[in-house]
């Protein structure tokens with residue numbers, strides 16, 4: 209075995225200042241990328257948890273065609289809510305929990321004024337099986353819903369403008385799927401506040417039974433929300449569910465239903481990608497520059513190598529290995545520093561304000577082991593890429609000129 | 615058969631529109647075990663000739679046989695093995711590798727081979743050579759901790775480690791004071807005498823010529839008869 213690679217490793221330590229500058233460039237870029245990625249992943253997890261575990265569930269089942277008409281809140285497109293169907297859904301591999309809901313709309317009135325509302329009817333007993341974090345945030349003085357009560361939680365802004373308070377009564381007026389008008393007085397149990405302003409102004413939450421009575425939809429729901437074991441295998445579970453249920457049903461993922469959350473996440477990932485790219489290019493430029501300087505400084509040495517019978521390809525390897533070692537060291541150091549920085553921030557805990565509200569959540573920045581390994585690999589390969597032109601130049605030197613030099 | 619056989623070697627460089635002719639038909643034969651000095655004024659073509667003989671450069675015309683092989687028209691990388699195994703180089707400015715210590719510099723031409731010997735075996739060879747050139751106590755010094763004469767001794771040992779058929783030295787004493795020059799010449803003469811190493815070296819210095827068994831002169835790219 210040739211011992212030329214050892215020379216490459218030695219050369220990394222030869223010009224300390226230059227190695228430090230290059231190493232630092234790689235180090236800083238990798239650290240930044242790791243910290244940034246940790247933050248974005250943490251923020252995305254929060255958003256995802258808010259949506260998947262708090263609102264939609266991972267998957268939703270509707271009657272075929274429902275989602276195309278979702279703006280109209282079509283109560284005529286409903287499904288049976290039976291133990292048999294629930295059991296069938298739960299039997300699909302990957303499904304963790306399921307609940308039924310009725311989405312409807314109508315007019316809410318306090319006797320003097322009337323306004324449009326969106327009704328969300330939940331199965332109080334099973335809602336958390338599908339959305340473990342579905343707890344509505346209740347204003348002080350309120351009480352949670354109880355399954356069979358004719359009661360409602362009212363968005364606090366709607367409640368304020370209608371002078372509603374816990375203990376009061378409100379009248380709901382809806383059209384049944386057949387077009388029959390029906391109205392019901394329900395008790396206000398609590399005022400809710402949500403991270404979506406729209407929910408504060410428009411939404412009433414009622415027990416499933418109340419909505420079924422109001423709409424004449426006994427034993428029916430408009431949607432099933434489903435929790436699954438592994439979000440990374442959501443497409444698999446969705447396909448299994450769709451296959452088990454048949455063509456009268458449609459199954460959608462949270463991302464299809466909450467397109468704006470999906471778009472935010474995608475946009476963040478894109479911005480992250482662009483920042484990483486810019487940092488990558490900066491690091492490459494620094495490395496290419498250092499390596500070129502290194503080649504110019506060592507012209508005579510390269511001449512000597514060629515004179516003692518080192519092949520041109522070996523000279524190329526020498527510089528490539530040197531760059532790879534630099535990239536690897538800088539990358540590993542950067543990854544370690546980035547992880548430590550994230551760890552420090554996690555220990556302190558970062559309070560994160562959900563957009564548009566005063567709801568606070570704890571952001572836990574983190575990166576996957578795969579991403580860390582990837583960062584080191586990219587740093588190393590990037591260094592090699594940046595060094596390829598200088599290394600090629602070095603390997604093509606004319607030995608006679610190189611030795612004459614100086 | 616002669617170790618080196620040069621016939622009608624010419625070398626010219628294109629410099630823009632003008633052509634500089636460094637060698638204009640050199641004939642030269644060197645036998646195994648010879649100790650030959652080439653003198654000549656600056657610009658006469660000594661370095662050019664040595665580079666061609668060392669397979670670092672290619673003649674524009676003429677034939678060159680090294681140890682029975684015609685190497686005139688072989689490609690540079692193709693000759694890497696020839697340079698490594700048959701030729702040792704000693705340079706005016708030493709050209710040691712600064713990050714390597716003395717022992718590593720000496721073993722370098724052997725260590726870069728694909729089929730390099732085991733480090734222990736090589737180290738024994740290095741120690742024997744270091745002994746011969748008087749560097750035994752300095753094996754773990756870096757080149758910048760050595761004097762010029764010591765550095766040139768390292769270069770000589772490096773040139774000899776492969777057991778080459780020919781050692782080429784281009785003005786090996788030009789950067790040394792006269793006392794050190796004498797010692798270096800004596801060392802090369804001793805190696806020639808005791809180990810039969812073939813030396814070909816160039817110099818400006820008339821005083822070192824008197825030691826040589828065979829002295830040639832080159833002028834304007836031709837050998838002076």
Ligand SMILES: Nc1ncnc2c1ncn2[C@@H]1O[C@H](COP(=O)(O)OP(=O)(O)OP(=O)(O)O)[C@@H](O)[C@H]1O
Nearest residue numbers: 627629634635636655656657658659660661662663
């Ligand atoms: N790469 C080159 N390009 C152009 N001309 C060159 C080149 N190398 C050498 N020459 C020319 O060839 C001639 C011979 O040069 P060479 O270096 O062989 O002389 P030398 O005898 O070694 O001189 P010195 O004693 O100064 O080292 C000179 O005129 C020189 O200018």
Ligand SMILES: [Mg+2]
Nearest residue numbers: 660661662784
């Ligand atoms: Mg010269």
